[in-house]
Every structure is written in C-alpha cells, then in structure tokens.
Amino acid sequence: MGRKVLVVDDEKLIVKGIRFSLEQDDMEVDCAYDGEEALEMAKRKEYDIILLDVMLPKYDGFEVCRQIRDFSNVPIVMLTAKGEDMDKILGLEYGADDYITKPFNILEVKARIKAIMRRTGRKENNLSSGKEIVKGDLRINCESRRVFSGERELNLTAKEFDLLELLAMNPNKVYSRESLLNIVWGYEYPGDARTVDVHIRRLREKIEVNPSDPKYVYTKWGVGYYFRG
Numbered sequence: 001m002g003r004k005v006l007v008v009d010d011e012k013l014i015v016k017g018i019r020f021s022l023e024q025d026d027m028e029v030d031c032a033y034d035g036e037e038a039l040e041m042a043k044r045k046e047y048d049i050i051l052l053d054v055m056l057p058k059y060d061g062f063e064v065c066r067q068i069r070d071f072s073n074v075p076i077v078m079l080t081a082k083g084e085d086m087d088k089i090l091g092l093e094y095g096a097d098d099y100i101t102k103p104f105n106i107l108e109v110k111a112r113i114k115a116i117m118r119r120t121g122r123k124e125n126n127l128s129s130g131k132e133i134v135k136g137d138l139r140i141n142c143e144s145r146r147v148f149s150g151e152r153e154l155n156l157t158a159k160e161f162d163l164l165e166l167l168a169m170n171p172n173k174v175y176s177r178e179s180l181l182n183i184v185w186g187y188e189y190p191g192d193a194r195t196v197d198v199h200i201r202r203l204r205e206k207i208e209v210n211p212s213d214p215k216y217v218y219t220k221w222g223v224g225y226y227f228r229g
Contacts, residue, residue, distance in 0.1 A: 002026040008038040009053040021106045035059025054080040062094045069095035075116050075158050092198045097159045133168045160203045171229025174220045
C-alpha cells in the first residue's frame, strides 16, 4: 500500500499535476479544494503527509493547519505563492513542518515529501523497543512517539517530537541551531535558523510549566539549545 497524501489547493490544474506526479510514485492521493473540505477529510482519514496551500476559500491554510494540529501530528507542508519570510514563519508557528514557495518544480515537491517520509520511516523502524525517557513529570516514549506530562498527553508535531527526542537522548549536549536544522530537517532543507527558534518556542509552550523559565529545554546563549540532564 502506497503512502497516503492529501493535496489541498483551490487551483485545480495544480492539484491535477501534483496528483498525477505522486501517483506515478505509487502514492495514494486525495484532493481537497477549500479549507473546510480539507479539515473534514483530515478528520475522516489518516494521511502520511498533507500538502496545504495558504490561500484557500472558507478557511485559509494557516487556520486549517492550526485546527488539524488539535487532533493530528501528520506532517504538513505549506504551499505559498508568496516568498516573504513572514508567511513561512507564520506557517511554522501554526504547526507546519515545512514549506514550499510557488511556483515550484514538482520534482522539488516529491523530493521534499520523500525526505520527510524517510525521516519518519527511520523513526518508526529504528527506535529501540520500549525506549522511554523520563525527566521529572515529563515522559517521552520513543517507540510510540508520545509525550506525557504527568498523566496528560501532549500533542506535539512530528518536528517538535524529533527535536525533543534528539535533545533528551543527548542530555547536556549543546546543539547549535545549524546542527539542529541539519539533523532534524535534513541538509536539503532550505530554511534558516529561525525555523529552529520557532519550533523550540512552540515545544516549550507545550512541555514547560513556565516557557520563559524552562525546566527541560535550555538556551545556551550565543550557542544553541540543550536538554538539562
């Protein structure tokens, strides 16, 4: 069974092109043409990845992304016609894992999808059975990719979990933003260090009682981030 992809864009020619290309790689592709339809489909079916345009009727892509994050950690790649950094950062703020700026080459889209799927696949296949990290009230189950604060489960995105797992498995080791970008997003990722800052901030908002005075993920000023062992 191929990977399941949801493509969301109100430009039907773009959707048709992406769908045709992904189906050539044996992926199962569903399509939605507005934000409301996309949300309904994401609730009804589990996808391996969602390609989500920013400019959509009914709900825009940012709102769709925000609502999906209430119930799913599926990787989301935002498609934006604008090249401004603010749009890209805003997409990450709402829980997106990656972004691609239009006009794009379909080969770039496929390469980005495959890179994300390779990383999530490695996580699923290579983690030691039952590996769990416990620090204070925080419990990280590496096998199920679930995180708990006490008895409450925290809803982390795929990238937020990848960051937390990497830092927690290497306590007190300081990682520069560039290192985290390369390890978690991959060398082919075109983003910059602000991507890491956004995800660390979102991660702290979820795992820390007081994000401005963290107990788990610390900043080494001028260097990077580390998990207090």
